[in-house]
Amino acid sequence: xxxxxxxxxxxxxxxxxxxxxxxxxxxxxxxxxxxxxxxxxxxxxxxxxxxxxxxxxxxxxxxxxxxxxxxxxxxxxxxxxxxxxxxxxxxxxxxxxxxxxxxxxxxxxxxxxxxxxxxxxxxxxxxxxxxxxxxxxxxxxxxxxxxxxxxxxxxxxxxxxxxxxxxxxxxxxxxxxxxxxxxxxxxxxxxxxxxxxxxxxxxxxxxxxxxxxxxxxxxxxxxxxxxxxx
Amino acid sequence: xxxxxxxxxxxxxxxxxxxxxxxxxxxxxxxxxxxxxxxxxxxxxxxxxxxxxxxxxxxxxxxxxxxxxxxxxxxxxxxxxxxxxxxxxxxxxxxxxxxxxxxxxxxxxxxxxxxxxxxxxxxxxxxxxxxxxxxxxxxxxxxxxxxxxxxxxxxxxxxxxxxxxxxxxxxxxxxxxxxxxxxxxxxxxxxxxxxxxxxxxxxxxxxxxxxxxxxxxxxxxxxxxxxxxxxxxxxxxxxxxxxxxxxxxxxxxxxxxxxxxxxxxxxxxxxxxxxxxxxxxxxxxxxxxxxxxxxxxxxxxxxxxxxxxxxxxxxxxxxxxxxxxxxxxxxxxxxxxxxxxxxxxxxxxxxxxxxxxxxxxxxxxxxxxxxxxxxxxxxxxxxxxxxxxxxxxxxxxxxxxxxxxxxxxxxxxxxxxxxxxxxxxxxxxxxxxxxxx
Amino acid sequence: xxxxxxxxxxxxxxxxxxxxxxxxxxxxxxxxxxxxxxxxxxxxxxxxxxxxxxxxxxxxxxxxxxxxxxxxxxxxxxxxxxxxxxxxxxxxxxxxxxxxxxxxxxxxxxxxxxxxxxxxxxxxxxxxxxxxxxxxxxxxxxxxxxxxxxxxxxxxxxxxxxxxxxxxxxxxxxxxxxxxxxxxxxxxxxxxxxxxxxxxxxxxxxxxx
Numbered sequence: 001x002x003x004x005x006x007x008x009x010x011x012x013x014x015x016x017x018x019x020x021x022x023x024x025x026x027x028x029x030x031x032x033x034x035x036x037x038x039x040x041x042x043x044x045x046x047x048x049x050x051x052x053x054x055x056x057x058x059x060x061x062x063x064x065x066x067x068x069x070x071x072x073x074x075x076x077x078x079x080x081x082x083x084x085x086x087x088x089x090x091x092x093x094x095x096x097x098x099x100x101x102x103x104x105x106x107x108x109x110x111x112x113x114x115x116x117x118x119x120x121x122x123x124x125x126x127x128x129x130x131x132x133x134x135x136x137x138x139x140x141x142x143x144x145x146x147x148x149x150x151x152x153x154x155x156x157x158x159x160x161x162x163x164x165x166x167x168x169x170x171x172x173x174x175x176x177x178x179x180x181x182x183x184x185x186x187x188x189x190x191x192x193x194x195x196x197x198x199x200x201x202x203x204x205x206x207x208x209x210x211x212x213x214x215x216x217x218x219x220x221x222x223x224x225x226x227x228x229x230x
Numbered sequence: 231x232x233x234x235x236x237x238x239x240x241x242x243x244x245x246x247x248x249x250x251x252x253x254x255x256x257x258x259x260x261x262x263x264x265x266x267x268x269x270x271x272x273x274x275x276x277x278x279x280x281x282x283x284x285x286x287x288x289x290x291x292x293x294x295x296x297x298x299x300x301x302x303x304x305x306x307x308x309x310x311x312x313x314x315x316x317x318x319x320x321x322x323x324x325x326x327x328x329x330x331x332x333x334x335x336x337x338x339x340x341x342x343x344x345x346x347x348x349x350x351x352x353x354x355x356x357x358x359x360x361x362x363x364x365x366x367x368x369x370x371x372x373x374x375x376x377x378x379x380x381x382x383x384x385x386x387x388x389x390x391x392x393x394x395x396x397x398x399x400x401x402x403x404x405x406x407x408x409x410x411x412x413x414x415x416x417x418x419x420x421x422x423x424x425x426x427x428x429x430x431x432x433x434x435x436x437x438x439x440x441x442x443x444x445x446x447x448x449x450x451x452x453x454x455x456x457x458x459x460x461x462x463x464x465x466x467x468x469x470x471x472x473x474x475x476x477x478x479x480x481x482x483x484x485x486x487x488x489x490x491x492x493x494x495x496x497x498x499x500x501x502x503x504x505x506x507x508x509x510x511x512x513x514x515x516x517x518x519x520x521x522x523x524x525x526x527x528x529x530x531x532x533x534x535x536x537x538x539x540x541x542x543x544x545x546x547x548x549x550x551x552x553x554x555x556x557x558x559x560x561x562x563x564x565x566x567x568x569x570x571x572x573x574x575x576x577x578x579x580x581x582x583x584x585x586x587x588x589x590x591x592x593x594x595x596x597x598x599x600x601x602x603x604x605x606x607x608x609x610x611x612x613x614x615x616x617x618x619x620x621x622x623x624x625x626x627x628x629x630x631x632x633x634x635x636x637x638x639x640x641x642x643x644x645x646x647x648x649x650x651x652x653x654x655x656x657x658x659x660x661x662x663x664x665x666x667x
Numbered sequence: 668x669x670x671x672x673x674x675x676x677x678x679x680x681x682x683x684x685x686x687x688x689x690x691x692x693x694x695x696x697x698x699x700x701x702x703x704x705x706x707x708x709x710x711x712x713x714x715x716x717x718x719x720x721x722x723x724x725x726x727x728x729x730x731x732x733x734x735x736x737x738x739x740x741x742x743x744x745x746x747x748x749x750x751x752x753x754x755x756x757x758x759x760x761x762x763x764x765x766x767x768x769x770x771x772x773x774x775x776x777x778x779x780x781x782x783x784x785x786x787x788x789x790x791x792x793x794x795x796x797x798x799x800x801x802x803x804x805x806x807x808x809x810x811x812x813x814x815x816x817x818x819x820x821x822x823x824x825x826x827x828x829x830x831x832x833x834x835x836x837x838x839x840x841x842x843x844x845x846x847x848x849x850x851x852x853x854x855x856x857x858x859x860x861x862x863x864x865x866x867x868x869x870x871x872x873x874x875x876x
Contacts, residue, residue, distance in 0.1 A: 003524050004484045004502040006509045019511045025364055025596060052361050052600040080488050081504075083603070088616050088625045100614070102601060102629075106488065106504055113601070135491025138637040146325070161318035161666055162792075163757050171326050171791055178323075178330055178872045180791030184862035185855035187791070188799060191756035192763060192850040290761055291711060293740040298713050298758060319758045320713055323792035330872060338787065345715035389718070408725035415722070425722075426715055426811055663714050666755075 009078060009107035017109060023053040031055035031112050033077055033105075040070060054113055061099060061116035065127045065153070071103060071112075072132055079103040079112065082133035085140055087118075087147045089174050099126055099149065118149065128154035146172035163194045283311060286648070290319045294397045294652045297662030299636075303643075303651065310651055313643035315636060320666035328626030332592025333359050333433055336626060340613075341427035343628060344664040346389050347606050349418065349428045350382035356431035357512055358602040358613035363433060363567060363595040370558045371435050376513050377448070377551045378430065379604070380544040384455065385414050386607035386659075387537045391462060394534070394656040398475050403462045410458050413451045420444060433593060434568045435561030445552065452545055459541060467535070476531040480642035480654035483528060490641070491634040494609025495536045496658060500528030506605040520547050530657040537659075540607075567593040592621035601629075608632045608659055632658070633665045695834050702746065702772065703828040705734035706821075709745030709769065711762060713752030716779035716811040720751045723814035733821060742768040747824065748801075751811075753781035754794045763850070766801040771840040774804045774828070776820055779811050785862065786810060789871070795862035799853070802843060 007014070027050060034048045034057050044067065046058035059067055071079040083102035090097075096117040103112045118124050128151035130136045140151045141160040148170035151157055158164060162171070167190060168181045180187055289300040298319035304312040324343055328336050340355040341348040353375045360367060367375075392407035415425040420441050422430045430437050466472045482492065487500040497504055505522045507515040523539035525532030561568045569588055570581035597619045603612040609631025616625040635658050643651045708730075712720055724730045724738070739745035742765045754762055766775070777797055780786035783806040785795035797803060804827060807820035831839060843852040851858060864872070 002484075002501065004488070004504075006502075006504050016516060017509060017511050018516050019514050021366060023361065023364075025598060051598050052364075054600060056599075082491050083610065083612070084601075084614065084627070084629045086614065086625075086627045088627075090624055091618060091620075102614070106502070106509075109509055111510070111601075133491065134486075134489050135634050135637070138633060139491075142633075159318075161321040161757075163318070168791065171323060176326075176791070178326060178790050179864075183859055184795060184799075185849070185851070185858040187756055188759065188794065188858060189849045189851070189855070191759045191794075192800070194757075194760065290758065291740075291765055293738070297717075298761075319755065319761070320753070321755050321757060321792050322753055322788045323790040326792075327788070327790050342715055342787075345718060348715075405726050408722060409727065412722070412725075412727045425813065426718055 004106070006106040007109045009105075010109060020053055026051060028053055031057075031110055033057075033071065033079075033110060033112055036074075036077060037067065037071075040074075041067060054111060056113040056115055058115050058117065061118060061126045063127075064099075064101070064114070064116060065129055065132060067114070068101070068103070068129045068132050077105065078107045079105045079110070081106055082129070082135040082139075083111075085129070085136055085143060087143050087149055087172075089147065089172070091174060093120075096120060097124065097147070097149075099143075101129070124149040125152055126150075127152050128157075130154050146170060148173065163191075165194055166190075288651075290316075294655070296393060296656065296660050297665075299655070299660065299662060299665075301639075301651065301655070303648065305648060308647045308649075310643050310646055310648065313640050313651060315639055317633075317636070317662070317665050320662040322667065324667040325626055325628065328623060330622060332621045333363075333595070333623065334592060336623075337431060338427065338429045341429055342663060343630075343667055344386075344606060344608065344611070344632070344661045345426060346386040346661055347382045347608070348426060349378045349430050350386070350604070350606050351611070352428060352431040353379050354602070354604040354606065354611050355613050356433055357604060358600060358615055359433045359595070361600045361602050362598060362615050362617055363593065365434050365562055365564060365567060367435060367562055368559050369556050371560050371562070372513050373551050373555045374436065374440070374560065375431070376515070376518070377548050377555070379513070380547045380551070381414060381417070381448075383607045384541050384544050385411050387541050390537060390607070390656075390659045394653075395462075395466065397652050397656045398472065400466065400472070403465065406458050406462060410451075410455055413447075413454070417444060417447050417451065420447070432561070432568070434564055435559075439560040445555075448548070448552070452548060455545060456542070459538065463538060467538075473531065475649075475653055476534060476657075477529060478527075479530040479646060479650050480657060481527060481529045482638060482642060486641070487528065487638075490638045492609065492638060493631045493634070494605065494607065494659075495523075495533050495540065496609065496635050496638075498523060499525035499532035499536045501526055506603050506610050510603050512602065512604060515547075518547050518550050520550075530653050533657045533659075537607075594619060594621045599625075603629070606631060608661065608664065609635060628664070628667055630664045630667065632660045636660050636665055691834055695832060698833045699829045699831060702833070703825040706746045706774070706824070706828070707737050707739045707744060708735050708776075709739050709742050709748045709765065711748055711750045711752075711765060713750075713754060713758065714781070716751035716782070719811040719814060720749065720778065720817065723817050728814040728818065730818075730821075733818075733825070735821070742766075743770065745769055746772070747774045747776055749776045749778055750782040750797050751778040753779075753786060753788055754797050754800075755792045756794055757792075759794050759800055762797060763800050767842070771842070772831075772833070774824055775801055776805045776807060776817075776824060777803045778807045778809075778817055778820070780808055781810070783808060789864055789868050799851075799858045799861055802852070 030048060030050050034055060037057060038045045044060045044063045048055060048057040071077045081104040083104050086100050088098045088100060096119045099116045099118060101114040116126060126149060128140055130140060138160060140154055141157060143149050144151060144157055145159040145161050159166060169176050284305045286303045286305055290298040300316040302314045303310050324339055337352055337355060340351040344351050388407040388411055392404035395403040418428050419425050421444060422428045422437050482500045484501045487497050487502060501524060503522050503524045508522060520543045523536045525536050565584045570584055574581040575585040595617045597617055599616040601612050601614040603610050611631050612629040614627035614629065615623050618624045639655060639658060642654050710720055722728065724736060730736050748766055748769060750762065777783045781788060782797050785793050794800060805820045805824045807817055809816050845852055849855060
């Protein structure tokens with residue numbers, strides 16, 4: 001029976017982890033992966049920061065997939081576990097929006113936070129890391145749903161928590177009011193007419209190629225494409 | 231790290247075994263020569279039998295989806311070709327509302343997202359917020375939080391056990407497990423006043439200290455719980471129907487499980503011994519003597535065994551914690567976060583001002599961010615808090631283990647039968663409140 | 668200035684001007700008794716209240732005493748829709764459709780604060796009370812309500828059922844009329860009014876400190 005045991009890549013005799021105490025607000029030992037990243041990628045890696053014992057490194061957003069692929073596959077890094085993908089928009093309008101990735105290396109017992117700044121004026125798009133970690137599939141969809149950040153190369157970038165035709169915008173943006181943009185009756189009216197179960201999206205049908213052979217009522221229910229019958 | 235294996239030998243009463251003794255899960259067909267063979271269904275192709283595929287919708291209102299989950303299944307007969315989950319039917323804007331609440335006011339929301347593990351979520355959030363504030367909690371609070379989190383883990387697994395058994399047709403364990411939950415509800419109620427949505431923790435401590443007699447109540451529960459677990463174990467673990475319905479289903483290999491971001495019993499059943507309590511410890515978990523339950527094959531049966539064993543290990547941890555529970559204050563003596571005692575607040579000026587500021591404005595952390603991971607019954611639960619120095623967070627992110635675990639259901643359900651999908655769905659231990667937030 | 672005690676309604680109210688016959692009232696009593704004591708619930712459980720509903724159905728509080736242990740997950744066979752939990756806007760058409768699929772006579776219990784008024788979720792995502800979507804008979808407050816509170820609500824519903832003029836008054840079985848464009852059954856202005864925040868909630872939409 002082969003069990004994957006975390007910490008297997010650490011040198012023999014490394015003490016087991018303990019509950020951290022008296023963690024400094026700033027400063028402390030940075031994750032060694034930061035230096036390794038700088039050696040590998042050079043200019044792509046920006047500044048880094050150690051906050052409450054966690055290392056955070058800023059990188060150029062366009063290169064995230066290369067960085068993450070190297071972090072996963074390099075034998076000295078082995079960041080095999082994607083913990084989280086999220087975004088932060090600050091209240092201060094001068095600060096850019098930040099994409100945040102949390103990575104964990106089970107063999108080395110390390111945790112790394114990677115951030116990329118997305119200026120608000122530009123198009124909010126970053127490469128998707130779904131080809132590297134399957135866990136990114138839904139996590140990126142949620143970031144798209146809540147913030148409107150698009151992920152290039154994602155296999156199925158749709159809204160996940162709200163319905164596809166949700167018209168009010170992206171809820172976690174700071175300019176989105178807490179109670180929504182429309183009046184309650186308008187929100188309810190839109191929700192009641194959205195009726196997400198009435199349709200099956202085309203991605204869900206592997207017989208999409210045979211669309212013209214479907215019965216007429218099923219074609220009508222799918223909607224969106226012409227049936228060719230008036 | 232020492233590991234021990236337990237091998238269970240079971241005899242199946244089912245006829246559907248293949249030539250090598252393995253269970254048949256894929257429907258069979260016969261070639262024109264009369265050779266019986268399984269149907270191989272690569273995705274996207276039509277089988278030669280000329281059958282039509284059915285599109286079935288399960289949910290969002292359905293007894294066996296454990297919440298408002300919608301599964302769209304493409305079936306070929308009874309075999310699932312594709313399974314697409316749709317979520318969001320319980321999306322209630324938790325993370326948005328967290329930006330409009332003070333740090334202590336967020337605690338009731340942590341109850342409601344994973345509502346089966348409410349005390350665990352409260353404490354998980356408090357740990358994250360305390361790190362953001364730079365506060366160390368008292369020794370009594372540390373041990374008490376361990377007891378609370380493990381109790382919360384036990385009752386969450388009890389619900390999982392009851393509802394999974396009822397999905398597979400075994401109705402009685404549901405009643406047994408809910409009866410055990412009622413005992414813990416009494417404990418919760420006497421401690422914090424609420425049965426389910428406890429809101430028990432505060433930044434820097436807990437809402438209240440234990441009432442007298444609570445420990446005796448807990449000890450009585452710890453005496454009765456193993457009997458219920460043994461009874462359920464006797465009923466299910468070697469039961470031919472149970473084994474037949476769970477073995478070999480929804481298998482995730484270790485590398486797949488890690489890549490899909492699975493955590494908790496889902497990951498451990500696939501043979502990856504990653505438990506946040508051991509690998510990124512908090513609340514002194516490394517000082518307790520307990521084991522991680524790890525499965526071998528990563529199927530539904532292994533997940534069941536892992537969760538049963540986790541409950542027993544939780545009992546072990548609680549017993550050790552009870553022995554070392556120290557006296558002392560439950561809340562840290564820090565006027566920046568903890569309300570002063572009422573007697574002081576009404577007599578001392580400084581305390582009154584602190585009280586006023588804490589209630590009206592709320593505690594304010596330094597600028598910064600942190601992510602503290604804890605082991606919830608579903609998996610790695612963490613709260614990522616970003617602060618800009620004001621009393622309300624800039625970002626309150628919940629890392630939802632059940633959300634990431636559920637995304638693997640498309641992979642797990644392919645090739646299985648329709649009734650197996652229910653079993654696989656049950657084995658993920660989803661809570662839609664956490665998934666949709 | 669004390670509370671006026673609620674008058675316990677009699678099982679059958681005899682109303683002379685309506686000219687009901689003796690047989691009709693006896694029959695109504697029988698029908699109402701049967702309906703009240705075997706209300707098959709349709710548990711529309713979404714969140715935490717669903718767990719308390721399950722606890723009410725379990726051994727300690729036991730809904731079987733009320734004839735309600737047979738949960739009907741198919742709305743076609745259900746009498747009372749118990750909406751246990753918060754209903755986000757994405758779920759609104761679902762609960763409307765479930766309600767429409769239930770045959771008459773049907774009742775609705777709104778269990779919990781979120782189903783009754785949106786609860787603590789006064790934000791963009793949650794319906795501020797399911798009574799904006801479907802008509803509700805009994806509201807059970809609580810977050811979540813204790814099983815005793817739910818049972819109290821169920822007993823109130825049973826009282827209501829026993830009072831109804833099930834045979835003589837056929838108007839009560841009429842379905843709600845839905846406005847086809849907006850899909851509401853009450854005017855939009857009333858929905859807005861019901862969803863307005865009040866009291867402390869008015870101040871809780873500020874993100875700044």
